[in-house]
Amino acid sequence: MEPNKKRGHKTLKIIGIILLILFSVAVIFFIKGKIHERRPWYDDDYFDDLKTDAVLEKKYSGRGSFDTACTEFKSDNSKIDTIRVFYPAELADSNRSYPMIVSVNASGTRARNYMAVLDRIASWGFIVVGNDDPQSGTGKTASQTLDFILNIGADSDLYGKIDKNNIGIMGYSQGGAGALCAVTNFDNGKMYKTIFTGSAAYPFLAHNMGWDYDVSKVTIPYFMTSGTGKTDDAGVTDITKDFAGVCPLEAVITNYNSISDDVEKVRARATGAEHEDMLVRSDGYMTAWMLYQLCGDEKAAKVFVGDDAEILHNSNWQDIEKND
Known part of the structure; x- marks a missing residue:
């Protein structure tokens, strides 16, 4: 050769x-x-790593008093894939109804990735519903999932056990935008009594990703959180022209001010938290918010209500504003 x-x-x-x-x-x-x-991305005892000296934050970050169970429904919708429902184990033999929380996923996240979190929330007496849509920003699959659960058949233990007057929604990151869209852009959004978001994609980002929402349309109690880290707030000069992180303080303030003062609202940032930390960092106060709003829990209300509210004196949180 x-x-x-x-x-x-x-x-x-x-x-x-x-x-x-x-x-x-x-x-x-x-x-x-x-x-x-x-x-799964979280161990069953993931909450033990939270560092806090705040009594109520520590309490509501842990497990509640209910044993829990889980059931799954395979969806005909390929985006939803599987609907996962966590609930108090006593539900099957109970004659009472239970408040419900719909969880909207962050980007690339499915309910199966954070089942330990959903199960922990259920231990406080909630029915907690998630799905496996990793691109949830429009709120459409959250709306479809709510419809499915509210129309569950009599062959399910969940039938007749949902307190339809006490339904909340929570979402993180893209899922925060999805939760806002679910509440304001869909007919069944009127079923929600309260909303929580952790580092919801701010309007400039949400618009560019096709997750447009108008926060001024929110008429239910709203607890909005974000982190102080660069991934949430990059410190850019003009957040309407340049990407400013996922949830910059300026956008949080604007969103808060866009909601009528007739609506109970709280905004707060987790000190030192990066974007990816927010699910765990806000977990306890999210739970307290839902107990307060959906169950009328007076102890949980002490996190938020009045001049002596715990969140105001907790070094884990800063940039707080509230109207109650």
């Missing part, structure tokens, strides 16, 4: 090996991504 042909053959062989390696690496990352996508 001629030298040039030998070199060409050798070069092609090397290129082939490189391509095979790159393909193998891509396959490995794809498989690892799929495994990560399907596995």
Whole structure:
């Protein structure tokens, strides 16, 4: 074989090996991504890592007094995939109804990834509903999931057990925008009694991603949170022209001020928290908010109500404003 042909053959062989390696690496990352996508991201005792000296924050970040159970429904909607419902185990043999919370997922997140969180919330006496839509920003699948659960058949233990006068919604990141859209852009949004968001995608980002919402349309009690870290607030000069993080303080203030003062509202930022920390960092006060709003829990209300509200004196939280 001629030298040039030998070199060409050798070069092609090397290129082939490189391509095979790159393909193998891509396959490995794809498989690892799929495994990560399907596995739980939180241990059952994830809340034990929360550092706080605030009595009520510590209390409501832990488990409640109810044993829990879970049931799943396979959806005909490929985006929803599976609806996962966590609830007090006593529900099956109970004659009472239970308040319900619909959870809207962050980007690339499915309910199956944070089942420990949903189960912990259910231990406080809630029916908690999530789905496996990883792109939830329009609120459409949250709305569809609510319809499904409210029209559950008599063959389910959940039938007749949902307190339809006490339904809340919570969402994080993209899911925060999705929760706002679910409340304000869909007919069944009127079923919600209260809303909580953790680092909801701010309007500039939401608009560019196709998750438009008008927060001035919110007429139910609203607790909005974000983190002080750069991923939530990048510190840009004009948040309407440049990406400013997921949920900058200026946008939180604007959203808060856009809601009528007739509506009970609270805004607060988790001190030192980056965007990805917010689900765990806001977990306890989210639970307290839902107990206060959906159950009339007077102890939980002490987190938010009055001049001596715990959140005002908790070093884990800053930039707080409220109208109660």
